[in-house]
Amino acid sequence: MGEKITEKTFEEALARLEFIIGELEKGELNLDESLKLFEEGIGLARHCNAKLDEAQGRVELLLGTEDGVAKTTPFQPEEE
Amino acid sequence: MPEILSVSQVTLQIKRLLENEQALQQVWVSGEISNFTLHSSGHMYFTLKDEASRLRAVMFRRENQWLKFRPYDGLEVVVCGRIGVYPKNGEYQLYVDLMEAAGKGSLYLAFEQLKERLAQEGLFAPERKKPLPRLPRKIGVITSPTGAAVRDIIKILRRRHARVDILVIPAQVQGDTAPASLVAALQAAGSLRDLDLVIIGRGGGSAEELWAFNDEGVARAIAACPHPVISAVGHETDFTIADLVADLRAPTPSGAAELSVPEINELRNQIKLYTDNLHALFSRVCAQKRAQSDRLSFHPALQHPDRLILTRRQQVDEGKEELVRQMKVALQERRKDLQQKMEQLDMLSPLAVLNRGYSICFRDTDGKLVREAAEVDHGDVLRITFRRGQLRTKVEEVKKDVTTWAKK
Numbered sequence: 001m002g003e004k005i006t007e008k009t010f011e012e013a014l015a016r017l018e019f020i021i022g023e024l025e026k027g028e029l030n031l032d033e034s035l036k037l038f039e040e041g042i043g044l045a046r047h048c049n050a051k052l053d054e055a056q057g058r059v060e061l062l063l064g065t066e067d068g069v070a071k072t073t074p075f076q077p078e079e080e
Numbered sequence: 081m082p083e084i085l086s087v088s089q090v091t092l093q094i095k096r097l098l099e100n101e102q103a104l105q106q107v108w109v110s111g112e113i114s115n116f117t118l119h120s121s122g123h124m125y126f127t128l129k130d131e132a133s134r135l136r137a138v139m140f141r142r143e144n145q146w147l148k149f150r151p152y153d154g155l156e157v158v159v160c161g162r163i164g165v166y167p168k169n170g171e172y173q174l175y176v177d178l179m180e181a182a183g184k185g186s187l188y189l190a191f192e193q194l195k196e197r198l199a200q201e202g203l204f205a206p207e208r209k210k211p212l213p214r215l216p217r218k219i220g221v222i223t224s225p226t227g228a229a230v231r232d233i234i235k236i237l238r239r240r241h242a243r244v245d246i247l248v249i250p251a252q253v254q255g256d257t258a259p260a261s262l263v264a265a266l267q268a269a270g271s272l273r274d275l276d277l278v279i280i281g282r283g284g285g286s287a288e289e290l291w292a293f294n295d296e297g298v299a300r301a302i303a304a305c306p307h308p309v310i311s312a313v314g315h316e317t318d319f320t321i322a323d324l325v326a327d328l329r330a331p332t333p334s335g336a337a338e339l340s341v342p343e344i345n346e347l348r349n350q351i352k353l354y355t356d357n358l359h360a361l362f363s364r365v366c367a368q369k370r371a372q373s374d375r376l377s378f379h380p381a382l383q384h385p386d387r388l389i390l391t392r393r394q395q396v397d398e399g400k401e402e403l404v405r406q407m408k409v410a411l412q413e414r415r416k417d418l419q420q421k422m423e424q425l426d427m428l429s430p431l432a433v434l435n436r437g438y439s440i441c442f443r444d445t446d447g448k449l450v451r452e453a454a455e456v457d458h459g460d461v462l463r464i465t466f467r468r469g470q471l472r473t474k475v476e477e478v479k480k481d482v483t484t485w486a487k488k
Contacts, residue, residue, distance in 0.1 A: 010215040017354050024361035031369045038362040045355040052344060052351075055217045055243040059234060061225060062249045068271045075248050077231040 005043045010051040017044040088167065095165035098172060104163040109135065109174060110182065113155045124151065128159070128174065137161070139176035148190035149181055155189075156182035187287055191294050194321055198296070203303050209327045210308040212340065215347070216276035218245040219340055220307070222265040225250045229283045229312070229333035236337035241344040247275065253282035258292030266301035266309075278305060279336045280322065281312030293320035302326055312336035434467040441465075444472065454480045 005013065020041040024034060061075035085093075098104060111128035118124055122141030127134050137159065139147075151157065161176040181189040198204065219237065223229045225248050237244055251265035252258045262280070269278045280302065282290070292298060293313045302309050302325045311326035312333040323329040330336035376382065426432055434440070441450040444461035456462065456475050464471045 009213070011213065014214070014351075017351075017358075021354060021357050021361065024358070024365065027365065027368070029365070031365065034362060034365040038358055038365075041358040042355065045351050045358070048351045049348070051215060051217075052347060053243065055241075055245045057238075057243040057245065059246045060248065062220075062247055062268060065268045065271050068273060070247065070268075070272050072247065075225070075246075077234055078226060079231075 005040070005047050008044075008047065010048060013044045013047045013051070017041055017048065020044070087170075091165065091167045091170055094172075095167060098163055098165055101163075106160065106162060107174075108158060108160050110156070110158045111135065113151050113157055114153050116151055116153050124176075126151065126153075128157075136171060136173040137176050138173055139179060143177050144179075147179060147186075149186055149193050151179065158182055187291065187294075191321065194294065194296055194299070195324065198299055198321065198325070203299065204324045208303070212308050212310070212328060213276045214342060216244065216341060218247060218274050218276055220247045220249050220269040220272065220275040220278040222249045222251050222262065222269060222278060222280040223282055223333070224253045227253065227283055229253075229281055232283075232332075232334045233279060233312075233337045236334050237341055240338065241341040243344070244341050247272070252292075254285065254289045254292060259295035259298050262292055262295070262298045263301040266298070266305050269307065270305045275307050277340055278307045278309045279312055279330075279333070279340060280309060280326070281330070281333050281336060282314065283333060284314045284318070290314050290318055290320060293322040295321070298322055299325045310336045310340055431467075434465070437467075439464050439466045452480075453478050453482070 008016065020037045023029065023037060024041075029037065059075045060070075060072035063071045063073055065071070109128060111130050114127045114129055114134075116124065116126040122144070124139040124144050126137055126139075128137050129135070139159075139161075158180050159174070159176045160178040161174045163172055164175050165172045180186045183189075202208065221230060221233050223233070230248055234246055234248075237246060249265045249269055252261040266278070266280065269275055282293075290313055293311070299321045302311070302322055308327045309325075310328045310330050311320070311322045312330040312335060313320045313322055314332075316331040328339060330339050380387070442448065442463045442465070443450055443456060444463050448455075450456055450462065456478060458475055458478055460475045462473050462475060464473060
């Protein structure tokens with residue numbers, strides 16, 4: 001809970017979202033708590049979607065590494 | 081006079097005889113290993129035997145370093161080598177160049193031996209397995225950049241998750257140099273912080289072609305890799321040491337691609353579903369709370385608060401009256417009680433007796449009550465108290481024995 005939503009990994013955010021939905025389904029919370037969870041849940045869903053869009057769809061071939069930094073070139077597999 | 085030879089000369093002749101015999105200079109021998117010892121120099125000494133005979137054998141380090149399995153007593157082998165003589169011991173022996181395990185074969189034996197060793201070290205233990213990320217952002221693929229495997233993997237990754245980043249880490253996947261190449265690729269992958277997952281594999285091939293994936297160094301490099309590793313070697317039926325060490329074994333390279341990323345559209349749908357759920361649930365909570373607050377606001381207490389006060393005031397008034405009434409009753413009871421007590425007291429009071437005509441007599445000297453004539457003497461002064469007034473009188477005569485009605 002303590003950490004910011006944007007610092008969560010996709011898994012953590014999704015798990016928290018599932019937890020929040022479970023809590024709301026129980027219907028035992030007061031309005032303030034519900035509102036807080038609802039807002040957090042919407043934030044988490046947004047964050048999950050952002051994570052899905054984070055990668056850029058690059059395909060590269062590793063030429064070598066230098067101090068943990070990769071030297072790469074775009075890669076296109078040979079056609080059959 | 082016959083020629084007398086030294087031991088060395090005879091031995092040398094035997095050595096020449098044997099070592100010039102072509103048939104014994106490249107000979108294939110099958111037999112069972114016994115008395116196996118691995119000397120600290122790295123040379124292997126053992127005896128090959130069958131039902132009838134024994135043959136001493138040595139396999140030097142230079143040759144045995146290529147052995148994939150470790151020989152042991154009782155193992156049936158086929159070896160190739162040459163017969164030579166070791167003059168110092170006067171013994172002939174087989175100098176072994178090649179050794180293959182009979183039965184299921186050397187590769188199988190090597191596989192089983194390495195598997196057992198690594199299993200004992202705990203390299204395959206379930207608790208060592210790293211969990212796979214549900215949504216990797218960047219995947220390293222260690223394989224041949226020209227093979228079918230890399231093409232399949234990229235194709236399927238793209239189909240499931242168009243945006244995942246793929247880094248192909250080229251490695252030789254078969255041949256003598258393949259293990260070192262795979263280890264180097266694994267180390268490179270491990271040094272790249274931005275990888276979330278590594279797939280290592282190749283397409284199908286013969287057991288020999290897949291052999292690099294049974295290499296001990298490769299197995300250890302997989303175990304040491306800080307990223308989760310999916311192995312994808314050959315076909316579904318091919319099992320390698322790499323598969324056992326990897327965090328997840330995929331049946332094929334395509335399978336690895338499918339296991340490594342989720343269907344992105346499924347995930348999007350799921351998140352959409354969750355968002356809808358959230359809205360619906362929150363609306364429900366709001367509706368519930370509104371209904372609750374409505375119910376309360378129509379409560380008569382909130383509708384007509386003045387009535388509540390009137391009622392309370394009436395209650396206070398009633399209470400006041402009741403209190404006064406109760407107090408009166410209580411007071412009366414006390415009064416009656418007191419009356420009774422006073423009457424009782426009255427009856428016991430000596431004054432009441434005086435009322436009835438009796439009088440009381442005290443001795444004047446000490447104020448003591450006089451009950452009997454014997455308590456006073458002639459001449460004593462007495463005080464006699466009546467209903468009203470007192471007398472001081474002097475005793476003229478004491479009649480001790482006059483009987484009266486009072487009990488003793």
